[in-house]
Amino acid sequence: MRKGKSSFLLILLLLVTSLWPQSKPPNQIRLQYYNSPSGVLILPECIWAPAGGGGTWMTELQIAAITDVSAIYVAFCYGGGNYRGPFTLASNVSSGEVKIWPNILEALDNIDPDNTFSYYGRVGALWIATEDLIQEKILALGKTNNGPYGKIVPALADIDANFCSNEPFRPMIIGGLVNNNAYRSSVGGFNMSSSPIEITFELYDASGAMIGSPFTETFAAFDFKAFNPFNRAGVPYPNNSYDAAYLVILPESGLGRVMFFGATASNTTNDPATILPFQLR
Numbered sequence: 001m002r003k004g005k006s007s008f009l010l011i012l013l014l015l016v017t018s019l020w021p022q023s024k025p026p027n028q029i030r031l032q033y034y035n036s037p038s039g040v041l042i043l044p045e046c047i048w049a050p051a052g053g054g055g056t057w058m059t060e061l062q063i064a065a066i067t068d069v070s071a072i073y074v075a076f077c078y079g080g081g082n083y084r085g086p087f088t089l090a091s092n093v094s095s096g097e098v099k100i101w102p103n104i105l106e107a108l109d110n111i112d113p114d115n116t117f118s119y120y121g122r123v124g125a126l127w128i129a130t131e132d133l134i135q136e137k138i139l140a141l142g143k144t145n146n147g148p149y150g151k152i153v154p155a156l157a158d159i160d161a162n163f164c165s166n167e168p169f170r171p172m173i174i175g176g177l178v179n180n181n182a183y184r185s186s187v188g189g190f191n192m193s194s195s196p197i198e199i200t201f202e203l204y205d206a207s208g209a210m211i212g213s214p215f216t217e218t219f220a221a222f223d224f225k226a227f228n229p230f231n232r233a234g235v236p237y238p239n240n241s242y243d244a245a246y247l248v249i250l251p252e253s254g255l256g257r258v259m260f261f262g263a264t265a266s267n268t269t270n271d272p273a274t275i276l277p278f279q280l281r
Contacts, residue, residue, distance in 0.1 A: 037066040039133030041155035042162075043126040043142045044190055044261040045226075046076075048105035048119055051146045053270045060143040061104035063128065065093040069138060071131040072099075076108055077190060078124030081220040086127070087111045104142070124224045125190035125259070128155060149271035156259060158192065161279060164258045166197060166251035171280040174262040175246040177203075179230040179237045182267055185275075187247060188226035189260040191219035197256025199249060203233045206244040211235050219258050249277070 046059035063072060070092060075085035087108060090099050101107045104126065109119040130136035140155035156162040164172045177185040191197060198218045203211040212233030217225060229247050230236055249260060262275030
């Protein structure tokens with residue numbers, strides 16, 4: 001390496017070292033490691049319900065213990081601020097061990113002592129936590145299947161980078177949305193907070209032009225919602241057809257924190273694919 005280039009790299013290294021904080025504030029840590037093992041995880045969508053084209057959609061839950069875990073708890077939030085649990089899902093899980101529940105909502109149906117409540121025909125989000133939120137770490141994912149078709153959704157950590165919020169102001173965007181003769185898209189969100197939040201949605205086409213009209217949703221505490229953004233914006237198929245559209249998610253008021261996700265599905269096979277959002281700031 002030439003001496004001039006070597007000297008430049010050394011100076012750059014020293015400059016970065018001097019500017020980089022030796023001890024990051026907690027907020028910076030929460031924003032940086034947004035998909036690390038955690039003591040609290042959110043699976044934004046799980047389902048156990050009949051499929052429109054036949055068969056049954058069901059979500060398989062996989063949890064990997066990164067450390068020894070004394071207990072894993074799960075709560076199912078299924079809309080309107082309603083939830084079941086938390087229930088003890090597993091105990092004394094060793095580091096490196098993977099626990100699998102082929103149909104997590106059926107498993108919770110068997111655990112739940114209330115026999116009058118049925119988990120079949122429902123969709124919602126899962127709150128997953130360890131006994132010791134600081135020392136015990138897990139990773140998790142959901143595999144939603146109907147025969148040969150399905151999608152995988154990772155469980156995300158409870159940190160600001162994974163949520164849309166008003167305080168701090170964190171708008172989001174979901175891209176890759178489609179509404180035509182071949183595919184359809186949907187969007188869902190889970191408010192993990194005990195406070196409500198009002199959010200405005202704006203839909204745009206690939207040219208950057210707004211599609212239809214903006215619409216507003218209020219997420220109650222622990223609320224789960226799922227909807228077709230094209231229908232909500234007033235531009236449903238077949239009168240309207242769009243590809244490569246995107247949804248801008250703008251928090252308006254309230255202290256809630258909503259984790260969003262998107263999905264596309266084939267109109268022929270109903271085979272779905274997951275879309276995760278991006279932060280806009």
